[in-house]
Structure formats: C-alpha cells, structure tokens
Amino acid sequence: MAIVNGNYANLKESYLFADIANKVAAYAKANQDKKIIRMGIGDVTLPLAPVVVEAMAKAVAEMGVKETFRGYGPEQGYDFLREAIAAYYQSFGVSVDAKEIFVSDGAKSDCGNITDIFSNANTILIPDPVYPVYLDTNIMCGRKVIYMEGNPENGFLPMPPKDVKADIIYLCSPNNPTGAVYTKEQLEAWVAYAKANDSVILYDAAYESFVVDPTVPRSIFAIEGAKDCAIELCSMSKTAGFTGTRCGYTVVPLGLVRKNEDGVEMNLNKMWLRRQTTKFNGVPYITQRGAEAAFSPEGVKQCKEMVAYYLENARILVEAFNKLGFTFFGGVHSPYIWLQCPNGLGSWEFFDLLLEKFAIVGTPGVGFGKCGEGYFRLTGFGSHEDTIEAVNRLVEGFGK
Amino acid sequence: MAIVNGNYANLKESYLFADIANKVAAYAKANQDKKIIRMGIGDVTLPLAPVVVEAMAKAVAEMGVKETFRGYGPEQGYDFLREAIAAYYQSFGVSVDAKEIFVSDGAKSDCGNITDIFSNANTILIPDPVYPVYLDTNIMCGRKVIYMEGNPENGFLPMPPKDVKADIIYLCSPNNPTGAVYTKEQLEAWVAYAKANDSVILYDAAYESFVVDPTVPRSIFAIEGAKDCAIELCSMSKTAGFTGTRCGYTVVPLGLVRKNEDGVEMNLNKMWLRRQTTKFNGVPYITQRGAEAAFSPEGVKQCKEMVAYYLENARILVEAFNKLGFTFFGGVHSPYIWLQCPNGLGSWEFFDLLLEKFAIVGTPGVGFGKCGEGYFRLTGFGSHEDTIEAVNRLVEGFGK
Numbered sequence: 050m051a052i053v054n055g056n057y058a059n060l061k062e063s064y065l066f067a068d069i070a071n072k073v074a075a076y077a078k079a080n081q082d083k084k085i086i087r088m089g090i091g092d093v094t095l096p097l098a099p100v101v102v103e104a105m106a107k108a109v110a111e112m113g114v115k116e117t118f119r120g121y122g123p124e125q126g127y128d129f130l131r132e133a134i135a136a137y138y139q140s141f142g143v144s145v146d147a148k149e150i151f152v153s154d155g156a157k158s159d160c161g162n163i164t165d166i167f168s169n170a171n172t173i174l175i176p177d178p179v180y181p182v183y184l185d186t187n188i189m190c191g192r193k194v195i196y197m198e199g200n201p202e203n204g205f206l207p208m209p210p211k212d213v214k215a216d217i218i219y220l221c222s223p224n225n226p227t228g229a230v231y232t233k234e235q236l237e238a239w240v241a242y243a244k245a246n247d248s249v250i251l252y253d254a255a256y257e258s259f260v261v262d263p264t265v266p267r268s269i270f271a272i273e274g275a276k277d278c279a280i281e282l283c284s285m286s287k288t289a290g291f292t293g294t295r296c297g298y299t300v301v302p303l304g305l306v307r308k309n310e311d312g313v314e315m316n317l318n319k320m321w322l323r324r325q326t327t328k329f330n331g332v333p334y335i336t337q338r339g340a341e342a343a344f345s346p347e348g349v350k351q352c353k354e355m356v357a358y359y360l361e362n363a364r365i366l367v368e369a370f371n372k373l374g375f376t377f378f379g380g381v382h383s384p385y386i387w388l389q390c391p392n393g394l395g396s397w398e399f400f401d402l403l404l405e406k407f408a409i410v411g412t413p414g415v416g417f418g419k420c421g422e423g424y425f426r427l428t429g430f431g432s433h434e435d436t437i438e439a440v441n442r443l444v445e446g447f448g449k
Numbered sequence: 450m451a452i453v454n455g456n457y458a459n460l461k462e463s464y465l466f467a468d469i470a471n472k473v474a475a476y477a478k479a480n481q482d483k484k485i486i487r488m489g490i491g492d493v494t495l496p497l498a499p500v501v502v503e504a505m506a507k508a509v510a511e512m513g514v515k516e517t518f519r520g521y522g523p524e525q526g527y528d529f530l531r532e533a534i535a536a537y538y539q540s541f542g543v544s545v546d547a548k549e550i551f552v553s554d555g556a557k558s559d560c561g562n563i564t565d566i567f568s569n570a571n572t573i574l575i576p577d578p579v580y581p582v583y584l585d586t587n588i589m590c591g592r593k594v595i596y597m598e599g600n601p602e603n604g605f606l607p608m609p610p611k612d613v614k615a616d617i618i619y620l621c622s623p624n625n626p627t628g629a630v631y632t633k634e635q636l637e638a639w640v641a642y643a644k645a646n647d648s649v650i651l652y653d654a655a656y657e658s659f660v661v662d663p664t665v666p667r668s669i670f671a672i673e674g675a676k677d678c679a680i681e682l683c684s685m686s687k688t689a690g691f692t693g694t695r696c697g698y699t700v701v702p703l704g705l706v707r708k709n710e711d712g713v714e715m716n717l718n719k720m721w722l723r724r725q726t727t728k729f730n731g732v733p734y735i736t737q738r739g740a741e742a743a744f745s746p747e748g749v750k751q752c753k754e755m756v757a758y759y760l761e762n763a764r765i766l767v768e769a770f771n772k773l774g775f776t777f778f779g780g781v782h783s784p785y786i787w788l789q790c791p792n793g794l795g796s797w798e799f800f801d802l803l804l805e806k807f808a809i810v811g812t813p814g815v816g817f818g819k820c821g822e823g824y825f826r827l828t829g830f831g832s833h834e835d836t837i838e839a840v841n842r843l844v845e846g847f848g849k
Contacts, residue, residue, distance in 0.1 A: 050616055050707075051567060051571055051616045052567065052570055052616065052707065052710055053568060053708065053709045053715045053717065053720060054565065054566050054567055054568050054709070054720070055568065055710045055711055055713070057709075057720050058709060058713060060727075092520035094515070094518070094520070095515065095518070096512060096514050096515045097518070101513075102509055102510070102512060102513035105512075106506060106509045109502055109505045109506045109735075112496060112502060112693070113496050113499065113501075114496050115494070115496045118495070118690075120492035120493055120494070120693045121492050121693060122693055154554055154729075154730070155730045157728065157729065157730040158728060158729055160728075161728025161729070165454065166454050166457065167451060167452065167454055168453060168455065170452055182727060185727045189565065189727070214450075216450055216452065217451050246450060247450040247451060248451050249451040290518075292730075293512070293519040294512065294733050295730065295731065295732070295733045307450075307451045307452065307453045308453065309452060309453045309454065309455030309457075309458060310452055310455045311455055311458075313455070313458060315455075315458065317453065320453060320454070323457060323460060324589070327585045327589070328558060328560075328561025328562065328582075328586060329554075329561070330554070330555045330557040330558060330692075331693075331695065332554075332695070333554075333693065333694050333733060333735075333736055334693045334694070335733075336733055336735075
C-alpha cells in the first residue's frame with residue numbers, strides 16, 4: 050500500500066495572488082474607464098539583452114546541425130558557464146572556484162532541492178516576512194521551523210538570536226519582499242553565529258545585481274569564514290531578466306563539511322554534486338550559451354542598464370513616499386519598496402484603498418508572513434510611464 | 450548544528466562510465482592506427498528536427514522584444530504544450546487530460562523529484578538490471594528497496610511477485626538497458642497487482658516512440674484501470690533528440706489518491722502540482738515552443754525519421770547477432786540490444802575482448818545491476834556507417 054507524504058497536509062494553501070487577481074478583475078469590470086497600474090509585479094518586464102538573444106539564436110542554429118549538435122551536457126553546467134560565473138564573482142571581489150558553482154534551472158529549484166542533502170532532524174530558522182518557498186519546502190520535509198521577526202526596529206533585518214541554536218538559517222539580501230539589505234558587519238555577525246553553532250546559512254542572493262553601494266556585500270562569500278558555513282543560491286532571473294529563460298546557480302564551497310546522524314563528517318559539495326547528477330540532467334545548452342553571454346563584458350553592461358531602469362522606478366517611488374512622509378524600507382539596492390500602510394491600515398485594507406481610490410495594484414505584506422501585516426510591497430518592475438503616473442496619483446491623493 | 454542526510458553515505462559510487470573511458474583512452478593511446486567505434490552511447494547523435502529549430506529560433510527572437518517577451522510561465526507548463534502532449538497521446542489512442550500533464554526539464558528530474566510526494570516508509574520494488582536513478586533516488590530517502598530479477602527465462606521482463614506486497618513499483622518499457630518490451634497482457638497483470646495492493650506504479654515511458662508494433666502499449670494508460678494506480682514519466686530526449694534541450698513530462702491522473710501515514714486520503718495530482726509550484730519554476734519558454742513543434746504533425750514526422758534511423762541501426766545489429774547465433778534481447782522496439790556475452794564471458798571480460806580485438810566499445814551489463822553480469826548493452830545511437838563497420842568486424846571475427 051503506497052503511503053503519501055503526509056507533511057503536505059500541513060502546507061497552507063496560498064490564495065494571495067488568486068485573491069488579488071479576483072479583486073482586480075472585479076474592479077476592472079466595474080470601472081472599465083479606469084487605467085489600472087500594476088505595481089505588485091515580482092517579474093521582470095524588459096526583454097532579454099541583445100547579446101543574450103544573439104547567443105541563444107546561434108546556439109539554436111548549432112543544435113540543428115549534426116557537427117555542432119549537443120546531447121547530454123554535464124549536470125553541473127558546462128565549464129564555459131561555470132568559469133564565466135566565477136569571473137563574474139571576481140568582478141566584485143569574491144573568489145569562487147568554478148568547481149563550487151552548480152548551474153541550475155533557477156534558484157527556486159535549488160532552494161527546494163537543497164533540502165535533500167540535509168537531515169530532517171534540523172531546526173530551521175526563517176525570517177518573517179519571507180519568500181514562501183523557504184517555509185513550504187521545509188514543511189514538506191516535516192522539519193521544525195522557527196521564525197525570526199522582521200520589524201521597523203531591526204529594519205526588517207533580523208540578527209542572530211541569543212537564545213536559539215538554529216541548524217539551518219535562511220537569509221535573503223537584498224530581501225524579497227522588504228528590499229532591506231544586510232551590511233558587511235551584520236553578515237559578519239551571522240557568519241560568526243553559524244560558525245559557533247555549526248549551522249549552515251542558505252544565502253539567497255537573487256537580487257545581488259541591484260546593490261549599488263560597493264561596500265554592501267553582494268555575496269555571503271564576501272564575508273571571511275563564510276566558506277565554512279554557507280551555501281549561496283543565486284539566479285539570473287533578475288540579473289538578466291531570465292524569469293522565463295530559467296537559469297540560476299548555487300555555490301557550495303569545496304571545503305564545507307558537516308556531520309551526518311551517525312557523527313560521520315560528509316562534504317556538502319560532493320553531496321550536492323551527487324544530488325544533481327542523480328536527480329537533474331543539466332540546463333539546456335541554448336540557455337547556458339545565453340547565460341554565458343549575459344556574463345560577458347557587453348552582457349553585463351546591457352543587463353546593468355535593465356537593472357538601472359528598474360532601480361530608477363524604485364527611486365521615483367522612494368522620492369514620492371519621502372515627500373508624503375510615509376515610512377518604508379528598501380527601494381535603494383532593490384526593486385522592492387516595503388511600505389508601512391499609512392494611517393494604521395491593515396495590508397488588505399490598504400490594498401482595497403489603493404485599488405478603489407487610485408486604481409493601483411500592489412501586494413499585501415501579510416501575504417509574506419504575519420510580521421508583514423500592516424505593510425505593503427510595491428515594485429519597480431513596471432514601466433517608467435506607469436510608475437510616474439502611479440506616483441502622481443498617490444501624491445495628489447495622499448498629499449492633500 | 451546542521452546535520453546532513455546520512456543516507457547519502459549508503460550510495461555506491463558508480464565508476465562504470467569512468468572505468469570505460471579510462472580503458473578506451475588507454476587502448477586509443479596504444480593503438481593510434483585503429484578506428485574505435487563507440488556503441489555504448491546512450492545519447493542521441495542526430496541534430497534537432499528542422500521544425501523544432503525553427504520554432505525555437507522564433508521564440509528566441511520573441512524574448513528579445515518587449516511586446517512578445519515572456520517572464521515567469523506556469524510551473525506545470527504552458528497550456529499550448531500540455532494540450533499538444535495530450536493530442537500526441539490521443540494519436541496512439543490514449544486519453545490523457547491536459548491537467549494531468551506536468552511539463553518538466555526531463556524524466557530524470559521528475560524521477561528523482563517524485564519521491565517527494567511519497568512517505569519514506571514505502572517499500573520499493575525495482576527490476577534488476579535497472580536504470581540506476583530508480584535505486585539511488587530511493588537510497589537517498591532511506592527507503593527499503595526490493596529487487597525483482599530480470600533473466601533469460603522471463604525475457605528480462607519481471608512479472609508481479611506472488612509473495613511480496615510492494616508499495617511503489619518502477620517499470621520501464623521499452624526498457625533501458627535491456628530493450629525488452631512488456632505486452633498489453635503483462636502490463637494488465639501489473640495493473641491488477643498494483644490495484645490489489647494499493648501500490649503505485651511509476652512507469653518510465655521514455656522510449657515509447659521506438660515502439661513499432663501498434664499492439665504493444667506505448668503508455669501505461671493504454672491499460673484499463675491504470676489511472677487508479679500509475680504515474681507515467683516521459684521524456685523528449687529520445688522521442689525528439691532533446692537530451693541537451695531538456696524537456697519531459699509526467700502524467701499524474703486527476704483521480705489518483707492514496708492515504709498518508711494518518712490514513713487520510715490525499716490526491717496525488719494536487720500533491721505533485723504543489724511540489725512543482727513550490728520547488729520548480731517551469732521549463733524555458735523557448736524550449737516549450739520547440740517541444741510544441743516536435744508534437745506538430747510535421748514535427749512528429751521529422752522525429753519519427755530520426756527514431757527510424759536509430760531503429761535501422763538496431764536492426765543491423767539484430768541481423769548480425771542472429772547470423773552469429775548469439776542470444777540477445779531488445780533491438781526491435783528499442784535502440785538497445787542486450788547481448789548475452791558469448792562463450793560464457795563476464796561483462797567486463799567481453800568488454801575487454803570487444804575493445805582489444807575489434808576496437809568496439811559497449812557497456813558492460815553488470816553496470817546496471819548484478820543480474821546484468823554476463824550481459825552487454827549495445828546501442829543504435831551511432832551512425833549507419835559505424836554500425837555497419839562494427840557489424841562487419843564482429844561477423845568476420847566471431848563468424849569464423
């Protein structure tokens with residue numbers, strides 16, 4: 050008798066985006082003359098960079114010719130891409146060996162799959178508010194999850210707890226959904242905590258390319274000692290607009306070891322290699338050529354222009370909220386603005402107000418965890434024109 | 450203190466392909482005048498079909514233009530592809546709803562990931578010889594694995610055991626590595642066993658497109674009642690030469706239910722949807738357009754020509770082994786020939802003989818499990834010219 054994984058019964062269904070879609074659809078039907086501006090979007094909107102398109106077109110053509118056709122590639126990615134990613138890290142001063150880099154179809158997959166190499170006996174420390182994947186993937190394994198509270202006092206950047214010994218810690222900086230960014234000193238404190246407790250930090254750096262201040266770390270491996278206690282998950286989704294093209298990478302230090310249930314030390318780089326060679330078959334050759342192009346000098350330049358476009362949208366929002374005297378977080382090294390709902394409104398109350406009064410759609414903060422109640426996520430992923438129009442509506446409406 | 454998954458320590462390292470590569474390299478160095486023919490290859494060698502290349506080139510161009518750019522797609526695949534796959538099933542008489550189809554980056558990924566939705570308390574039934582992924586992915590979860598023996602008596606097609614109640618059963622037909630194919634009656638017996646025991650069959654149909662006899666099932670869902678007890682894993686790797694392009698699909702029937710550890714019935718289609726939406730972010734848009742084209746009438750025609758090319762190579766091998774009076778399995782509905790090593794040789798002894806005497810490389814059967822000892826896998830994935838030359842060498846050498 051086949052038995053299914055009962056932990057799935059403990060997952061909460063999220064109706065967040067479905068609820069938003071329903072409310073927006075009802076509003077649109079009742080207000081056909083109004084132009085709705087969508088600022089809740091967590092997806093890129095600009096097309097792929099020209100060098101990426103060119104490289105993928107060439108790769109597609111290669112696949113159609115016997116002499117240049119490629120079959121199975123290495124599960125961990127072609128060397129040409131692993132080396133390009135290592136060089137990219139080097140460009141902002143972080144040394145990563147190509148053998149530490151595992152190319153994948155995206156950070157979401159790796160974030161889910163990385164649970165495989167750890168015992169289910171671990172206690173997991175997760176910030177609240179949070180990207181829901183951290184939580185759900187651990188509920189699926191039946192693991193104990195502890196939350197650390199993000200709040201205005203800590204700037205939505207929780208620091209190591211004094212009284213809790215967590216085994217696995219999820220950090221995301223620049224943060225989704227809050228846009229908050231850890232400083233070097235703060236990450237040093239996390240590395241010190243992880244080393245003291247033999248914990249492992251799973252560091253989500255998906256938004257690293259939005260960091261504009263060179264003193265702000267773009268990688269956990271910018272911190273001394275991190276290679277003894279951290280794995281980094283990164284994505285090309287936001288760096289190069291690859292949300293629909295699918296490529297990410299995970300860095301597992303060559304020397305990272307932890308014990309198993311029997312006290313036997315095991316190497317995590319080797320374990321992840323085994324996981325990926327057994328349960329994964331690599332990223333499409335075509336995608337890998339596109340990714341390689343994105344990390345070329347011209348590719349980096351073109352992708353930076355895309356990121357700058359989104360950051361300018363965020364700046365426009367920041368300027369408006371400063372003018373209105375609203376409290377918010379993020380918006381500088383991040384496409385996300387985490388707004389404290391004005392006048393003490395709850396997340397959904399503010400959602401309704403924004404939709405009904407301004408025809409603007411955002412994301413209720415409570416959708417990212419209970420500490421998100423009373424907050425609201427807006428993003429810079431729309432167009433300049435829409436962002437400016439949204440800001441004009443808000444400044445006019447709230448500025449009175 | 451982070452604890453790693455100790456089950457990984459129970460995995461056996463496979464040196465099969467590394468050992469082969471080392472032996473071949475040594476031979477090549479010592480015999481630089483000899484042309485080595487590689488018949489061990491499990492990868493396609495023909496380029497992608499023209500309609501696939503055309504569709505992907507178009508999709509790449511779309512991704513470079515704002516108006517046609519695509520960001521995140523549905524995790525389970527675009528409707529255009531799910532519907533094309535449903536229509537493909539219908540073309541050989543099998544009814545599958547598009548909602549039962551989950552598009553993925555390949556059958557290997559799904560084969561590894563499907564373990565997620567089952568409890569680790571299940572007993573797994575696996576054929577020997579076997580595709581190593583079935584075994585390793587279950588060792589990683591610490592599950593109990595029982596083998597069923599493939600042998601000349603059962604034609605390497607093990608039938609349901611009378612004295613064992615297995616919870617999850619792996620079947621692969623046409624089989625890798627043996628090339629053996631279950632008949633409709635045999636699969637009916639498996640479905641009856643699974644229904645009687647509330648088991649779930651994980652049916653690997655990756656080689657379905659090699660089936661040339663319309664009375665041989667190409668899907669477990671050709672069998673009545675299979676939707677109550679089976680999940681099918683399929684791949685475009687061999688159907689359309691997608692080994693380096695990465696696309697597969699898994700069919701989880703809408704009505705398939707099993708109980709969890711607490712006796713609560715859960716729906717497996719919903720569980721897999723939850724797994725995929727949480728731990729996966731979909732297949733590249735470009736790949737999905739290529740896959741859609743492969744399932745178009747012209748695409749099916751072009752892909753069938755590729756399969757026919759490989760099948761003709763297999764036929765040439767079959768003809769030669771018949772002429773030589775060798776015992777073998779497969780080679781008809783499959784690119785694989787599973788040869789009983791002549792003269793009672795062991796798998797590696799025959800490997801050495803073939804390499805040293807004929808400069809032909811194959812795969813020792815023992816690499817696929819202990820029941821593979823004394824057998825040898827040859828494939829039709831090479832070129833016609835090489836296949837014919839290999840056959841000439843063998844007939845001349847062994848025919849004396």
